[in-house]
Amino acid sequence: MTPPEESAARDDEMLVHGLAQLVDSRGDVSDPLATVGDAYVWIRNGRFAATGRMRDLPPEAARLLDDPDDPRAFDASGCIALPGLVDSHTHAVFGATRAHEFERRLSGATYGEIAAEGGGILFSVRDLRSRDEDELVALTHPRIAEFARFGVTTVEVKSGYGLTAADELKSLRAIRRLAEDPGLPRLVPTFLGAHAIPPEFASDRAAYVRLVIDEMLPAVATDGLADFCDVFCDEGAFRLDEAEEILTAAARWGLGLKIHAEEFQPLGGAALAARLGAASADHLIAIDPAGIAALAASSTVATLLPGTSLFLKLGRHAPGRALADAGATLAVATDFNPGSSMTQNLPLMVPLACLNLGLTIAEAVRGVTHGGALALARPDLGSLEPGSSGDLTVFDAGDVRDLAYHYGVPRVVLTVRAGRRIWHDASR
Numbered sequence: 118m119t120p121p122e123e124s125a126a127r128d129d130e131m132l133v134h135g136l137a138q139l140v141d142s143r144g145d146v147s148d149p150l151a152t153v154g155d156a157y158v159w160i161r162n163g164r165f166a167a168t169g170r171m172r173d174l175p176p177e178a179a180r181l182l183d184d185p186d187d188p189r190a191f192d193a194s195g196c197i198a199l200p201g202l203v204d205s206h207t208h209a210v211f212g213a214t215r216a217h218e219f220e221r222r223l224s225g226a227t228y229g230e231i232a233a234e235g236g237g238i239l240f241s242v243r244d245l246r247s248r249d250e251d252e253l254v255a256l257t258h259p260r261i262a263e264f265a266r267f268g269v270t271t272v273e274v275k276s277g278y279g280l281t282a283a284d285e286l287k288s289l290r291a292i293r294r295l296a297e298d299p300g301l302p303r304l305v306p307t308f309l310g311a312h313a314i315p316p317e318f319a320s321d322r323a324a325y326v327r328l329v330i331d332e333m334l335p336a337v338a339t340d341g342l343a344d345f346c347d348v349f350c351d352e353g354a355f356r357l358d359e360a361e362e363i364l365t366a367a368a369r370w371g372l373g374l375k376i377h378a379e380e381f382q383p384l385g386g387a388a389l390a391a392r393l394g395a396a397s398a399d400h401l402i403a404i405d406p407a408g409i410a411a412l413a414a415s416s417t418v419a420t421l422l423p424g425t426s427l428f429l430k431l432g433r434h435a436p437g438r439a440l441a442d443a444g445a446t447l448a449v450a451t452d453f454n455p456g457s458s459m460t461q462n463l464p465l466m467v468p469l470a471c472l473n474l475g476l477t478i479a480e481a482v483r484g485v486t487h488g489g490a491l492a493l494a495r496p497d498l499g500s501l502e503p504g505s506s507g508d509l510t511v512f513d514a515g516d517v518r519d520l521a522y523h524y525g526v527p528r529v530v531l532t533v534r535a536g537r538r539i540w541h542d543a544s545r
């Protein structure tokens with residue numbers, strides 16, 4: 118990784134030149150991606166200043182090519198560039214990993230069986246409660262840095278393994294500290310106190326909902342620790358009426374809304390999200406036609422997490438094709454977490470979304486860029502529009518279709534957050 122002091126000094130301006138293809142990922146979902154050949158991207162003061170064909174390079178930008186050793190110029194011959202990738206759904210703050218459970222699942226144990234024995238989310242809860250904030254920061258830092266290697270410039274990160282006021286706030290403070298590091302991807306914090314009913318409230322779930330609403334939410338909102346509030350609405354987690362009560366309270370505190378909806382059972386979380394004006398409804402594996410229609414008629418983004426179906430061996434996938442055909446806005450994300458999707462490889466979600474969920478390449482690529490930005494209510498991200506945040510991902514690939522077709526292979530050679538290199542391939 119580029120040392121922060123070096124990039125801070127030199128990357129207030131950047132010219133990525135000689136691109137085989139520049140891919141603009143905005144636009145109507147039915148359109149093919151707009152691409153420009155033999156292209157450049159010029160970033161100044163953290164924002165896109167201009168993009169276009171090399172032959173139209175403005176003289177002010179061309180001067181960065183005068184000195185062949187100028188680190189502000191990046192030769193991207195043979196590469197494609199996209200707006201910086203946005204991973205709009207992760208649970209990146211946790212302690213120990215759970216490879217032991219993964220191994221058991223490969224031998225036939227189900228996620229539900231492991232959870233019923235006190236494993237799963239509750240394993241991560243016990244583990245996180247035993248650690249202090251410094252430890253969480255130290256454990257999470259390299260996990261977030263790994264996202265930059267996969268071209269991700271923005272990562273949404275949820276709390277939700279604490280499930281006490283103190284432990285949820287500890288998790289969100291750890292996210293805040295990591296968010297202050299400009300050498301990492303930008304972090305968007307989400308409060309997920311309603312991730313599971315903790316064991317000490319197993320016989321009085323209503324009391325836990327009150328704790329979330331009366332103690333956790335006010336503390337989170339007062340300290341500005343989260344942009345969003347999320348609820349896991351499903352069988353074995355929170356009921357639809359509980360989700361509505363929590364999200365309605367969160368909206369009163371000024372938080373944006375998200376919901377884990379219809380991952381296993383169609384409880385109506387997607388329609389609730391649409392009705393409450395949530396930024397996104399996520400998972401949607403078991404969504405019914407009414408839920409699809411509700412999302413399609415709303416501005417709530419349908420967030421698809423194809424890695425989770427794969428990793429949990431569900432054999433079922435969210436109906437991405439039906440959601441797209443109905444006109445829903447789509448995001449595609451990793452769901453990075455130690456139990457059900459242990460990967461920061463957001464580019465890998467593009468072929469998975471195409472092959473398993475029926476998306477076109479254009480839809481999947483939009484899902485990890487512009488769609489992810491909309492799911493975070495950040496229209497300044499996921500776009501190459503002049504004035505948008507200068508977030509760029511450069512892949513060693515000659516054509517955008519290779520992101521799905523040559524699956525798992527195109528390498529990220531440069532990741533730029535707000536005009537600053539946060540990762541680059543040292544061999545180039």
Ligand SMILES: [Zn+2]
Pocket residue numbers: 206207208377452
């Ligand atoms: Zn999740």
